[in-house]
Amino acid sequence: MNQQISPLKKTFLYAFLFIGVIISVFPFYWMFVGATNPSGEIFKVPPNFLPGNYGWENFKNLNENIGIIRVMGNSLFITLTFTAISAIVCTAAGYAFAKFQFKGRNAIFFMLLVAIMIPYHVTLIPLFEIFGSVGWLNTFQAVILPQVAYPFAIFLMRQNMQSIPDSLLEAARVDGAGEFHIFFRIVLPVMRPALAAVAIFLFMFQWNNFIWPLVVLQSQEMYTLPVALSSLVGMSRIDYGQVMMGTTLSTLPIMIFFLLLQKQFISGILGGSVKE
Amino acid sequence: MSQPNAEQMANANHEPNKQPSKKPGPSNQKTKSRKKWITPKTVPYLFILPAVTFFLIFTVYPVISSLLLSFQTRAGSGYEFVGLDNYIRLFQDTLFYKALGNTFLILLIQVPIQLFLAVVIAVALNSQLVKMKSFFRIAFFMPAITALVASSIIFMIILDENYGLANYVLSLFGIEAIAWLSDPFWAKVALMAAITWRWTGYNMVIFLAGLQNIPGSLYEAAEMDGAGKVRQFFYITVPQLKPIFLFTFVLSTIGTLQLFDEPYILTQGGPNNATLTITLYLYQNGFRYFDFGYASAIAYVLVLIIGVLSWAQMKWAGEDK
Numbered sequence: 001m002n003q004q005i006s007p008l009k010k011t012f013l014y015a016f017l018f019i020g021v022i023i024s025v026f027p028f029y030w031m032f033v034g035a036t037n038p039s040g041e042i043f044k045v046p047p048n049f050l051p052g053n054y055g056w057e058n059f060k061n062l063n064e065n066i067g068i069i070r071v072m073g074n075s076l077f078i079t080l081t082f083t084a085i086s087a088i089v090c091t092a093a094g095y096a097f098a099k100f101q102f103k104g105r106n107a108i109f110f111m112l113l114v115a116i117m118i119p120y121h122v123t124l125i126p127l128f129e130i131f132g133s134v135g136w137l138n139t140f141q142a143v144i145l146p147q148v149a150y151p152f153a154i155f156l157m158r159q160n161m162q163s164i165p166d167s168l169l170e171a172a173r174v175d176g177a178g179e180f181h182i183f184f185r186i187v188l189p190v191m192r193p194a195l196a197a198v199a200i201f202l203f204m205f206q207w208n209n210f211i212w213p214l215v216v217l218q219s220q221e222m223y224t225l226p227v228a229l230s231s232l233v234g235m236s237r238i239d240y241g242q243v244m245m246g247t248t249l250s251t252l253p254i255m256i257f258f259l260l261l262q263k264q265f266i267s268g269i270l271g272g273s274v275k276e
Numbered sequence: 277m278s279q280p281n282a283e284q285m286a287n288a289n290h291e292p293n294k295q296p297s298k299k300p301g302p303s304n305q306k307t308k309s310r311k312k313w314i315t316p317k318t319v320p321y322l323f324i325l326p327a328v329t330f331f332l333i334f335t336v337y338p339v340i341s342s343l344l345l346s347f348q349t350r351a352g353s354g355y356e357f358v359g360l361d362n363y364i365r366l367f368q369d370t371l372f373y374k375a376l377g378n379t380f381l382i383l384l385i386q387v388p389i390q391l392f393l394a395v396v397i398a399v400a401l402n403s404q405l406v407k408m409k410s411f412f413r414i415a416f417f418m419p420a421i422t423a424l425v426a427s428s429i430i431f432m433i434i435l436d437e438n439y440g441l442a443n444y445v446l447s448l449f450g451i452e453a454i455a456w457l458s459d460p461f462w463a464k465v466a467l468m469a470a471i472t473w474r475w476t477g478y479n480m481v482i483f484l485a486g487l488q489n490i491p492g493s494l495y496e497a498a499e500m501d502g503a504g505k506v507r508q509f510f511y512i513t514v515p516q517l518k519p520i521f522l523f524t525f526v527l528s529t530i531g532t533l534q535l536f537d538e539p540y541i542l543t544q545g546g547p548n549n550a551t552l553t554i555t556l557y558l559y560q561n562g563f564r565y566f567d568f569g570y571a572s573a574i575a576y577v578l579v580l581i582i583g584v585l586s587w588a589q590m591k592w593a594g595e596d597k
Binding site: 026042047057108115127210211233250266 | 317320321326329341403405410413414417422424426427440441443444481483559562571578579582
């Protein structure tokens with residue numbers, strides 16, 4: 001089948017792919033160059049194309065300017081707490097929808113499906129009023145709580161749970177295992193790959209979440225990374241070395257994580273829509 | 277939630293020993309009463325209870341409340357029912373039309389370009405000629421892991437009018453500097469470029485998975501019938517990928533209709549509202565002017581648009597089945 005492939009064709013194919021790779025990856029390199037040089041360097045003519053040794057200075061200035069250490073801590077706390085709560089809540093619901101017959105099951109599940117279609121911007125104003133009325137504006141729980149029941153995550157867990165054989169659950173019940181025991185000790189371990197994908201999906205959603213934290217967080221010491229970065233860009237005099245350091249800090253942890261676990265990551269970010 | 281779980285597990289473990297002894301001790305009593313309401317009949321409700329509670333408070337209630345709010349306007353410290361006034365105002369609001377127009381322009385131009393690029397790259401990567409597939413896949417997927425805010429900032433810096441890298445590269449070819457972010461036309465181009473960069477690899481991976489699921493026997497049969505590569509692409513690959521096209525098209529459409537982070541960072545909707553999007557306009561009305569009623573009306577028009585488009589797309593998909 002391959003005998004008449006010309007070398008020209010092959011060269012063309014590789015050239016096309018490599019140009020694509022450069023376009024995909026170069027901005028990351030540029031970000032790194034900007035983060036490790038003083039503000040002017042990437043704006044010189046011709047620009048400085050090499051990483052410098054000004055990274056630590058940029059980091060210190062950035063910390064003085066917007067408290068980047070605190071901001072990263074905020075993002076990490078919010079994201080991890082959210083991911084843990086949401087993963088367990090969505091998994092439990094997905095299990096019930098997949099493995100039990102109960103009154104109202106289809107109606108409730110249909111409602112969740114409809115909610116996937118509803119843009120989350122519709123809820124911004126009422127959420128702002130709810131959290132305002134209980135005095136929770138500018139708090140971490142205001143960022144964490146609204147999306148805990150993430151319909152898409154419930155949907156994915158239900159899809160995955162359907163592969164658990166009923167006989168396994170029945171056998172456990174005959175042995176006298178309680179329902180919660182079955183869930184935590186039998187179902188969750190079996191579901192580990194799906195759980196990892198959904199957890200990565202939820203983690204990425206919250207780590208990158210922007211509009212709601214932008215609305216609800218009002219003081220700098222509460223900001224998450226995306227909100228702090230946007231405030232940095234909004235300042236009248238922008239120090240681009242600091243800005244690039246900030247974007248690097250928001251991207252680097254995820255990138256390392258991604259390179260280590262790329263298969264789970266890809267299926268996680270795609271919401272499990274692609275089986276690896 | 278962990279508390280009852282631990283107890284329940286303990287109960288489950290002791291159960292076989294307790295059942296035959298039938299001692300009417302207090303602990304046994306407790307187990308009995310717990311057993312009464314944790315049965316395979318009630319337990320699914322316990323499992324969905326947390327999700328449903330969160331969903332009712334933070335999704336269902338806000339969605340309804342937002343609808344009611346769209347018929348009200350702020351009067352003094354409270355709200356006043358004004359009927360369809362917000363919607364009437366919306367349909368006379370040239371800025372809203374501009375936001376609508378910009379959003380749909382991006383939808384009609386950027387989404388096809390992005391999906392086309394994604395398919396082409398996926399097909400190229402799927403070719404037997406290409407080695408290092410997983411390297412390419414990681415490289416192309418990389419943009420999809422960045423925060424939209426971060427990717428928008430990088431583009432803002434590369435596209436800087438006076439000193440940005442993009443204009444420097446153009447100058448090497450003798451091309452004059454382009455006002456990427458301050459010219460209404462180029463600002464739209466810049467926005468679409470940033471979105472395309474961020475999402476092409478994401479869609480490419482979905483297409484790649486779809487391609488790998490097409491049975492090779494189809495191509496072998498076509499080969500024997502003397503069909504060339506181009507014909508194979510249009511008569512086998514495209515039809516086989518149709519569900520994936522639909523999936524990515526629906527995802528991209530919903531995503532574009534909710535476009536916010538990129539224009540907020542790159543252009544703040546400017547210049548002269550050339551990159552104002554529906555959700556950016558919603559945000560401005562809601563949280564800059566605190567006109568909650570009006571912003572809610574904008575939100576509901578968005579819901580309506582997404583609802584109609586999703587319905588149309590699904591109907592279009594359903595017709596073939």
